[in-house]
Amino acid sequence: MSKRTADQSNEEELRALKSGQRPQDGQPDDLEFEDEFEDEFESEDEILEAGVDGRSDEEREAEEREAAMDLDQDTFIPGRHKLEAGQTLAPDTSTYEMLHNLEAPWPCLSFDLVKDQLGDNRKSYPQTVYAVAGTQAARGSEKENRIMVMKMSSLGRMDRGEQSESEDESDDEEEQSLEPILETKDIPLNTCTNRIRVHQTPQASSSTLPTTLSAVMTESGDVFIHDVTPHLASFDNPGMTISAQQNKPVSTIRAHKKTEGYAIDWSPLFPAGKL
Numbered sequence: 504m505s506k507r508t509a510d511q512s513n514e515e516e517l518r519a520l521k522s523g524q525r526p527q528d529g530q531p532d533d534l535e536f537e538d539e540f541e542d543e544f545e546s547e548d549e550i551l552e553a554g555v556d557g558r559s560d561e562e563r564e565a566e567e568r569e570a571a572m573d574l575d576q577d578t579f580i581p582g583r584h585k586l587e588a589g590q591t592l593a594p595d596t597s598t599y600e601m602l603h604n605l606e607a608p609w610p611c612l613s614f615d616l617v618k619d620q621l622g623d624n625r626k627s628y629p630q631t632v633y634a635v636a637g638t639q640a641a642r643g644s645e646k647e648n649r650i651m652v653m654k655m656s657s658l659g660r661m662d663r664g665e666q667s668e669s670e671d672e673s674d675d676e677e678e679q680s681l682e683p684i685l686e687t688k689d690i691p692l693n694t695c696t697n698r699i700r701v702h703q704t705p706q707a708s709s710s711t712l713p714t715t716l717s718a719v720m721t722e723s724g725d726v727f728i729h730d731v732t733p734h735l736a737s738f739d740n741p742g743m744t745i746s747a748q749q750n751k752p753v754s755t756i757r758a759h760k761k762t763e764g765y766a767i768d769w770s771p772l773f774p775a776g777k778l
Contacts, residue, residue, distance in 0.1 A: 601630065601660050603683050607651065609638035613698045617715060617735065629681055630658040633735060635717050637696020650690040650699065650719060652734040657681040688734040690750045695722035701731070702769035702776045712736055716753075716776055720767040726756035726778070 577584075579592055586592070596602060614636035621631060632655045640647045659681055698720040703713040712732055719727045730753050737743040756778075770777045 596661055599661055601628075601658055603655070603658055605655075605685065607636065607638060608649075609640045609644075609647065611636040611651075611696070612639050613637055613696060615699055615701045615717075617701055617731075618703055620712070628658070628660050629656070631656040632658065633738075635699055635701055635731060637692070637699045637719055639695045645695070646691075646693050648692040648695055650692060650696065650717060650729065650731075652688040652690070652717075652731050654684075654686045654735075654738040656684045656686075658683055686738050688737060688745060690729055690731070690734070692719070692721070692727070694725070696720070697722055697763065697765045698767050700768050704776060705774050716769075718767055718769065718778055720764050722763050724757075724759040724761045724763055726759070726767065727752040728754040728756075 576595070579586075594602060614634055617633035617635060619631070619633050634653045634655070636651045636653065638648050638651065696719050699717060701715055701717045703715050706713045712735070714730065715732050715735060717729045717731050719729070721727065729751075730749070733743075733745055733749050737745060767778060
């Protein structure tokens with residue numbers, strides 16, 4: 504009877520191990536088998552996630568914290584506080600329920616809100632706001648001045664990452680997806696507006712809008728009164744146009760001659776309107 508060689512014996516044992524069989528008792532107790540995937544599993548604990556620049560997130564965040572500017576949370580009071588070189592003012596968003604930035608063609612020294620017919624004490628979002636403002640164009644560009652009659656809609660509240668259980672998630676998602684909308688109607692002026700105030704006369708009926716008058720105190724000293732009712736109505740009536748006659752003032756007060764002024768308002772004691 505022929506004897507098996509050592510190579511044949513080892514080969515048979517390897518085949519048995521690969522097929523899942525236990526080694527024979529005749530094998531030495533100190534014999535260990537190496538797992539061919541052992542190194543692969545051990546290396547999993549050493550994997551580091553790197554950012555786009557090849558550094559770990561922790562390293563990059565630590566560097567950003569070191570490079571961050573110190574923020575002064577105190578309220579800035581003009582005349583009492585002074586901005587140092589490189590400092591800028593920024594709003595504290597935690598104090599606002601709603602905050603949107605608005606840019607006009609020229610700076611506006613004055614604006615006023617217009618009462619609408621959408622109801623008082625509204626708490627649902629998005630919100631709608633009607634307003635008027637007067638511009639201050641640069642010297643040499645006085646003819647570019649205007650009264651801006653505005654409608655701002657789809658105004659959402661600040662996203663602070665907070666949500667109560669009573670809030671509808673679908674409504675919040677719809678609100679956050681809306682983009683603010685600004686619509687304007689311009690009334691040409693040839694002088695700067697120092698102050699603007701609006702007044703509404705009582706409604707004749709619930710089916711008609713109240714007459715809305717704007718009074719503008721200008722740099723030239725003249726006071727212009729405009730009826731902005733059609734301008735406001737045009738926002739909610741597509742296709743409605745404003746004529747050149749409707750852009751003209753219904754009254755002009757020249758009592759101040761050329762004396763510039765800022766103090767102007769409507770008296771609450773006269774419903775029909777009195778400055």
